[in-house]
Amino acid sequence: MAQLSMHSPVGDLTITEEDGEIISLDWGWIPAEWQSETPLLREAIEQLNDYFDGNRVDFDLPFNPPGTPFQKAVCAAMLKIPGGSTKSYGELAEELDSSAQAVGNACGHNPIPILIPCHRVLAAGREMGGYSGDGGLQTKKWLLALEKALPPQQEELNL
Numbered sequence: 001m002a003q004l005s006m007h008s009p010v011g012d013l014t015i016t017e018e019d020g021e022i023i024s025l026d027w028g029w030i031p032a033e034w035q036s037e038t039p040l041l042r043e044a045i046e047q048l049n050d051y052f053d054g055n056r057v058d059f060d061l062p063f064n065p066p067g068t069p070f071q072k073a074v075c076a077a078m079l080k081i082p083g084g085s086t087k088s089y090g091e092l093a094e095e096l097d098s099s100a101q102a103v104g105n106a107c108g109h110n111p112i113p114i115l116i117p118c119h120r121v122l123a124a125g126r127e128m129g130g131y132s133g134d135g136g137l138q139t140k141k142w143l144l145a146l147e148k149a150l151p152p153q154q155e156e157l158n159l
Helices: 039-052 069-079 089-096 100-108 136-146
Strands: 002-006 013-018 021-027
Touching (some): 069 089, 089 100
Antiparallel strands (some): 002 013, 013 021
16 A cells, blocks of 8 residues: 655645555645655646646546445446536435435545545535535535536635
8 A cells, every 4th residue: 555645725635545546535644654656646646736726627547445335336426527517415316326315424435535526516405515524615615616616606705
């Protein structure tokens, strides 16, 4: 298992790779002696930097999020939400023949936030809902603003 940290506008991030696939993205910086640069981790950081610079909205990386089969299905559904757009928990629930609450719980356990875009999933009525990443809803709003995907009632907010 290899890990590499980076600075970002939403805080320090650490990406973890296992067997040639990204398995997690966590907020925080790990000690230098725990870090190891691999081609995949370097590519992930380059793509994230492009994203934060406004030059990319989707990622082309191999993911293998740990979790239950349902959590993996929710992650796969989130990956299908194009950059610059959003879906509701209810819409994903319909696609997965599940409940909005179950989808919300799975989104909250997304081990690879930002890269697997749980920030693009909103509550009923296009309300923000929650966000388990560092900074909570402010981070979610910032990411959606970066993608120009804020719901109209949120565009007036000072971010």
